[in-house]
Amino acid sequence: xxxxxxxxxxxxxxxxxxxxxxxxxxxxxxxxxxxxxxxxxxxxxxxxxxxxxxxxxxxxxxxxxxxxxxxxxxxxxxxxxxxxxxxxxxxxxxxxxxxxxxxxxxxxxxxxxxxxxxxxxxxx
Numbered sequence: 001x002x003x004x005x006x007x008x009x010x011x012x013x014x015x016x017x018x019x020x021x022x023x024x025x026x027x028x029x030x031x032x033x034x035x036x037x038x039x040x041x042x043x044x045x046x047x048x049x050x051x052x053x054x055x056x057x058x059x060x061x062x063x064x065x066x067x068x069x070x071x072x073x074x075x076x077x078x079x080x081x082x083x084x085x086x087x088x089x090x091x092x093x094x095x096x097x098x099x100x101x102x103x104x105x106x107x108x109x110x111x112x113x114x115x116x117x118x119x120x121x122x123x124x
Contacts, residue, residue: 024053024068029081032098032113040093045085052085061089076105 027049034040034048045065052065064086072078079102086095101110 020074021072023070025050026069027067027081027083029067029083029098029100032083032096035085035093035096037093037096042087042091045093049083062094063087070101072103076103078103 031048035045042063042065049067053068054066056064056066064084067083067085068081070078070080079100081101082097082099084095084097085093088094096113098113099110101108
């Protein structure tokens with residue numbers, strides 16, 4: 001009777017791994033602070049984060065790149081991160097939005113950071 005239990009214990013990590021789902025490409029969101037509005041170019045963004053999951057192009061030549069990665073389990077837990085970067089027609093960053101979400105059964109927490117590099121003048 002011990003032998004089936006031992007096999008189950010050996011298979012446990014495999015079964016747990018099968019109950020996970022992953023979407024998108026992982027990227028180093030902790031490096032988002034290196035992206036500066038009005039300064040950083042598409043080439044630098046691509047060097048840091050790689051190819052985006054999605055690129056939207058507008059008629060005026062501006063683009064929005066989206067980086068997204070999420071991991072979830074069959075138990076209802078998971079995490080997701082999204083980084084959206086809008087570029088001006090000249091290829092320089094215009095806007096940045098970052099979202100981190102943690103999923104747990106009955107509770108979801110999400111933090112969004114937008115325009116982190118914008119400076120505000122006193123009295124504005």
